Each structure stands twice: as structure tokens, then as C-alpha cells.
Amino acid sequence: MNSNTESFLNLRFFDDLSAKRTFVHSIHPLFSLIVACLYLFSVISVEKYALSRLFPLVLYPFIIIPLAEIPFLKLLKRTVYVLPLVIGIGIFNPLFDNQEMLIAQGISINAGWISFAVLVIKAELAVLGALILFATTGIVNIAYALRLLRVPRFFVLQLLLTYRYITLMNLETARLLNAYALRAPDQKGIAMKAWGPLAGQLLIRTFDAATHVYHAMKLRGFDGEYRSGRRFSVSFKDFAYAISWLGFFILVYFFDISGFLGSLFTGG
Amino acid sequence: MIFPVFWVACLQEDSISHHYIDFKGVSFIYPDNTQALSDINLHICHGESVGIIGANGAGKSTLLELITGILLPQEGEIVVGGIAVTKKTLASIRRHVGFTFQNPDNQVFMNTVWEDVAFGPRNYLLSEEAVEKKVTAALETMGILHLKDRPPYRLSGGEKRSAAIASVLALEPDILLMDEPSSDLDPRARRKLIALINQFTHTKLITSHDLDLVLETCKRVIVLHKGTVVYDGSPIEVFKDEKSLHTWGLEKPLTMSDCLVCDSKKNRGQ
Ligand SMILES: Nc1ncnc2c1ncn2[C@@H]1O[C@H](COP(=O)(O)OP(=O)(O)O)[C@@H](O)[C@H]1O
Ligand SMILES: [Mg+2]
Numbered sequence: 001m002n003s004n005t006e007s008f009l010n011l012r013f014f015d016d017l018s019a020k021r022t023f024v025h026s027i028h029p030l031f032s033l034i035v036a037c038l039y040l041f042s043v044i045s046v047e048k049y050a051l052s053r054l055f056p057l058v059l060y061p062f063i064i065i066p067l068a069e070i071p072f073l074k075l076l077k078r079t080v081y082v083l084p085l086v087i088g089i090g091i092f093n094p095l096f097d098n099q100e101m102l103i104a105q106g107i108s109i110n111a112g113w114i115s116f117a118v119l120v121i122k123a124e125l126a127v128l129g130a131l132i133l134f135a136t137t138g139i140v141n142i143a144y145a146l147r148l149l150r151v152p153r154f155f156v157l158q159l160l161l162t163y164r165y166i167t168l169m170n171l172e173t174a175r176l177l178n179a180y181a182l183r184a185p186d187q188k189g190i191a192m193k194a195w196g197p198l199a200g201q202l203l204i205r206t207f208d209a210a211t212h213v214y215h216a217m218k219l220r221g222f223d224g225e226y227r228s229g230r231r232f233s234v235s236f237k238d239f240a241y242a243i244s245w246l247g248f249f250i251l252v253y254f255f256d257i258s259g260f261l262g263s264l265f266t267g268g
Numbered sequence: 269m270i271f272p273v274f275w276v277a278c279l280q281e282d283s284i285s286h287h288y289i290d291f292k293g294v295s296f297i298y299p300d301n302t303q304a305l306s307d308i309n310l311h312i313c314h315g316e317s318v319g320i321i322g323a324n325g326a327g328k329s330t331l332l333e334l335i336t337g338i339l340l341p342q343e344g345e346i347v348v349g350g351i352a353v354t355k356k357t358l359a360s361i362r363r364h365v366g367f368t369f370q371n372p373d374n375q376v377f378m379n380t381v382w383e384d385v386a387f388g389p390r391n392y393l394l395s396e397e398a399v400e401k402k403v404t405a406a407l408e409t410m411g412i413l414h415l416k417d418r419p420p421y422r423l424s425g426g427e428k429r430s431a432a433i434a435s436v437l438a439l440e441p442d443i444l445l446m447d448e449p450s451s452d453l454d455p456r457a458r459r460k461l462i463a464l465i466n467q468f469t470h471t472k473l474i475t476s477h478d479l480d481l482v483l484e485t486c487k488r489v490i491v492l493h494k495g496t497v498v499y500d501g502s503p504i505e506v507f508k509d510e511k512s513l514h515t516w517g518l519e520k521p522l523t524m525s526d527c528l529v530c531d532s533k534k535n536r537g538q
Pocket of ligand 1: 299303325329331
């Protein structure tokens, strides 16, 4: 198939990445999940104007991504899907929140712009954190970790099927677009009047494909519990990994590291 | 010409009769009111090899899906090895039945061929060593061990088909149902498939447009036409009858047709 398959929110990308065998991949899924959740919590809890508080949190993706051999730009590309939404929500901040705020000696700026930047960076980092979890731990192992945390089987199954469903929808979209392009070779995009039928087709086809896959799984003895065959045992390195990150997140939460470093340089 | 629909007497019926299949007055209607099958009565013996043929839309896939319980009939009853197919008995029936879908895309869904073939055995809680043995054996049988780390969605149609069949073989089913297994296989893979089907000594039902494959693998042929059984009997008999084949939208197998190259005439019907 052509590039259509590669574009879109292609979850196979994450499937392939999660099959790697790096140090980060070898961490017990439960610990990876907990670290990722702590990271999300740290990012989300940064306050509205606390731009400097966000900088140390950038370290997490910057350390994990190379360690896990994830292609950074490709991953980043996949986070931009949320940007329009976040920008849509945050764009009014500069309009309504126009008090002046001092950011350095003598320089002040509209506070709305700061809260807008904080919002966008927070969203970007949060999505990045979640995607990193998918790329290093893999959906199957995340499901396994959730089961260890006693999340009901039903919810975990829903998560897995939704994930498969999106994958299938991507494949079906690619097929449909190819079929369309082949029969409308001179057209650049897709004609307005074809959108409705195409979208309808896509839904029906995806639903059919998902039903078939679900049946195929049931036929081969699937009982709602995904078994990856990989056996994880908890070892010292899992604890060490989780505790180091926990320590870092606590540090960042309670102390303004970048502010402190900044004041060292400016002597303020 | 009208063929009597006859029942083949089962030789081993009393001794080992677990893996037989019974259709008792089965009708199936799809939600959009398409009547796919009407009043099907069949008895398939333990160890029998049955080819199910018929034009597109005759109801072949529907028939197989009814045996697996993917579909449940509105009328009549299907019994597999003494157990009626109902929602409650599905799990135990599916332990014995292996089904390969008409479209292999429906069947291979894991990230690598290996993972996909291992999916079934793992669900039956085998040890990882046992899983490995079964998966290797199944992949070797299909001659695709070299594809084990490839993502299935990037395989060619034929390779995908082979992977789908391997995933069923790894479960060592007692009853094998294959929906058009030879479509998109190259000649060599098709040869292998025929040899494989012939090695499988348990009960098997194969739907196919490839009548030569049916001729080589099945001792009994059932012809479906517009959702009803119009013939049930020996393959040679029915394949000779060009006129009826034509009415049902079928063509004589190539091996039984006149030779275009050497001009020899074969089996000129009745
Ligand atoms: N999901 C479905 N919904 C409605 N009608 C269907 C569906 N699947 C198949 N049919 C119809 O049921 C009939 C039998 O289909 P099928 O069993 O797939 O035939 P075959 O496998 O012999 O080509 C056809 O008329 C087909 O159009
Ligand atoms: Mg069919």
C-alpha cells in the first residue's frame, strides 16, 4: 500500500516500536505504567503561569526517547494532532487575561500569553508521555499491568478492542482512499460530494472488520484476557527505575529548579 | 436433471463418532432479510472430507460460520460431536473446530506472524515451551517459518493466507473448516495446501471455487444453490454433469475438461 497507510494516526507504529528490546522496554510494565502516570500527574499539576516549572519536566522525554531508540521526530509528529484542540481552547487566554506580568528585570508580558504557552506545552508533554508509554511498553503489556492493578477485565478488554479498532480503521481508510484515488486520477483531494458516502463506507467497513477480528479471536479461545507470552519478573532495576523517577518528580514538584538555576546565573 | 439428495452412510458412526456434524432443518436469514440458507439437512461423518461448492452468494460461507457459532440459525439446529451449537456451548465446540476465514485479513491481527499463530495456544494456557513447539511446527508445515517476525499486514495475499492457516493448525483442531483456502495462493503454495488437507485425517469441510482442489481432496461434494442443497454425493458424478453445473453457475474442473493443447476429449457428460 502507499503512503496513506503510513500517515494518519498509525498505531502499528507503536506496535512495531514496542517490540524493541532496549533497557526501557525491559522494565516491568507495571513500573512503566506507574512512572508514566506520575509523569502525567506532574505535568498536569503545573500551575497556570508557572512556565519555568515545566522546563525540568522536558527531561523525561529527552532521556527516555533516545534510550528506547524511538525516532523522535516521528513521535513528535504524532503529538501535533492534539494541538488544534489545545490551541482552540487556549487562544482566548491572551485576550481575556491581559494583566502585565514581569518575567525578567524590566521585561513584562501579557499574562495571557504565558498561560497560553503553559497550556500548550503541558498538553504536548502529556501526550508525549502517554505515547512514550505506548511505544515502550506496548498495548498488550499495558493491559497486563492494568490487570495487575485489578482494573476490571471488561475495561481492559474495551481498551484493547478500541486500540485494534483504530488500527483497522486506518487500514480501511488507506484502502478506501487508494480505491478512490485510482478511480479519480486527475483529482487532487476528495470531491466534496464523495465525503458522505466515503465516511459511511468507512464506518461500515471498519465495523465489519472489527466484528470479524473479534470473532476470529473468540474462535481461537479468546476469553477476554490477552496473553503476550512474555513473563515479567520484578527485579531491582524496576524499583531503581521507578524510584529514581519518583525522586525526580518530587523534586520538580516541590522546588523550582529552573528558577533556582536561573537565579544562580543572573545572581538575583 | 434432478439429483437425489442422499445421505452417505457413516462407516465409523458407532465406534468413534465425536467429530460429526448434523444440520437439522437449518435456515438462516441475515438482519437485512437476505435468506442465505433455507431448510438445510446434512449429516457429515467423523473423518469425512467434504467439498462445499456453489456460485458466489450461494451460502457457503454462511454454512461454515453456522458451524462455528459465529452465526446462530433462526430455525433448526446444528449439532457438532453430539453437542448442539448454542451460545452456552460455544466455548467447548470451538476447542475442536478450526476455521479459516475467506478473507485472511479477518484472521491475522497480532503484530507479528509468530505472535498471531501463538495467540490460540496461549489462550489455552499452554506453557510457553509448548506454545513455541506448536507454533514452530505449524509455521514449518505451511513453509513460512522465515516470515515469523514479519507483521502480517505487510505480507502478500498468499503469505497472509498461509499464516492464517498456520494459526488454525497450531490449535490442532479435530474438525477443520476452510473457506476458499486456495484463493490467492500461488501454484506451489496451492500444491502444498492440497497435500496438507490430504494429510489432515479428521473431519474437514472445504468451500472452494477451485473445483480441482475439491476433486483432489474431497470424497463427497455438496452443491449449494441459492441457499439450498441441490446435490450431495460423489465428486466425479457431479463434475461430469456439465448441464447441471451450468445451471448452478459452476464450471467443470480443469483436470476433467477437454484438453485445449493436445485435443484429447474427456468425460463428455452423459
Ligand atoms: N453480513 C451479511 N449481511 C447481509 N447479507 C449477507 C451478509 N453476508 C452474506 N450475505 C448474503 O447471504 C448470501 C450468502 O452469502 P455467503 O454465505 O457469503 O455466500 P458464498 O460464501 O457462497 O459466496 C448472499 O446472498 C449474500 O449477499
Ligand atoms: Mg463465501
